[in-house]
Amino acid sequence: MPHLLLIPLIIAALAVFAAPRPSLAQAETPVSQCQMIARSLPSVTFASFSSASALQVQGRASEEVRITYIGHSTFFIETPAGVKIATDYNGWYKPPALPTVVTMNKAHSSHYTMNPEPGIRYVLHGWDDDSDKGADHDVVVDDTYVRNVPTDIRGWGGAMEPKGNSIFIFEVAGLCIGHLGHLHHELTEKQYAEIGRLDVLMVPVDGGLTMGAESMSRVVQRLRSALILPMHRRGPPISQFLSMFGKGFDAVTDDDATITVSARSLPKRPTIHILAGV
Template identity: 65%
Template sequence: MKPQYLVLAIAYLAAFAAPTPAAAEEQQTPVSQCQAIAQNIPKATFASFSGTAPLTPAVSEDEDVKFTFLGHSTFEIETPGGIIIATDYNGWYRPATTPDVVTMNKAHTTHFTLTPDPGIKHVLHGWSDVPGGKADIDLVVGDAYIRNVPTDIRFSYGLGGSQENGNSIFIFEIAGLCIGHLGHLHYELTDTHYIEIGRLDIVMVPVDGGLTMGADSMSRVIKRLRSSLILPMHRRGPPVDAFVSMFGKDFDIAYATDDSITVSMRTLPKKPLIYVLQGVR
């Protein structure tokens, strides 16, 4: 083969063998900063990463994460980079702006929709459509890294039995914060679950008192997670005070006059705070 043709052949092969910058970026596996400390630590209880001041607006917009309670189990999460996430999205409670990402769980139709707005780029199911399978979310969207921890659910409407890995706890790692949405949690978490979850600075927790878990069981989960900021949701029936009453002096409690709160790593409360947003109580 002539030298010039040999050079062209090598270049041709290299063009197909070498990944493009976009492909190389897609091949990179995200690394969880929240889960790293949890590896191989049985029965771990994670300390909260508290700031040096009470809950106040952050000074820098580059680190603010905004939470807005839209209804039931749906929160709008807005990242510093402008990514909009809606949790347990059912199509009824919608952010003012079409979200970039929605998460869903299927315990009840109030936690998912099979006909989401086609403008939503990432629709994340907390269940698998493959029999015996489980959802495996490992996704970076803008400045948010999103993953899931599958959990079992009871069958609805008194049918009895349970479905393994039927739903998910969704975890959002944004601006250094570890944020968890417990979804429609039906059973207390196992040691393996806690290790898979890792640290949660902020957790959104159902407080219905029975449709998910009783207040005492749910309070045990929250006490072990030891998050800095606890945002109640999914209140059906009993007042949120029934859940709040399960906590002692190690937790502060506050009732907001607004439906939203802005948080950063530096402005997390020093002491675990149960913060009841407007519309939950």
């Protein structure tokens, strides 16, 4: 019967998906556990991942990540394996130790430096002057997977420059940590899909130089991260940003610049956590 001819094809297809996945050392691009779509199969949405196909650097839910707000748009992330990451690194806001990885964005000089300290192993620009497709990072550093989603930026003259900013995403210890960089526009459906789930969100709240508080709040509400860390806080009082959220969000003001977080300790309700600093 005709349908019997499909059996060998079905068996072959199942064998492909059941076959052991290559190790991280062999794989060209790691598989993100935070994305809603598969990068290599854009028409397929995975309901779950097997231990063989999932990215192994994610670690255990009990592992903790330390996040310190250094200032402006710079956070210092310390992973269980000792990887040290500084976001929007400009060389002015000094983290307490030399970073292993630094990420940068192009919009203003307060978000990058062309002269990072020697000894930083990975310097990841959020833009690519040689490609109209923007930066494309897929980097595994010990227990951490770093990737990016390009966005556009607004130039000094007001015109939009394609792919001049990146949202950097750090997958570690079962957490998906996202830094919006110098975001100048609301995200597209494609960008939301490329970002996927974000448990921790670092969001600029200045209300002008990046994006207005109302537009930024829509992005935050759409991402609905458990832990929201405001940054880029110069400008209107942060209360203007907080006023955009209803009863579905909690707000906490901290006297400390550092927070320790794990997948198990994430707030049950979306919480805007204001760390000490400017």
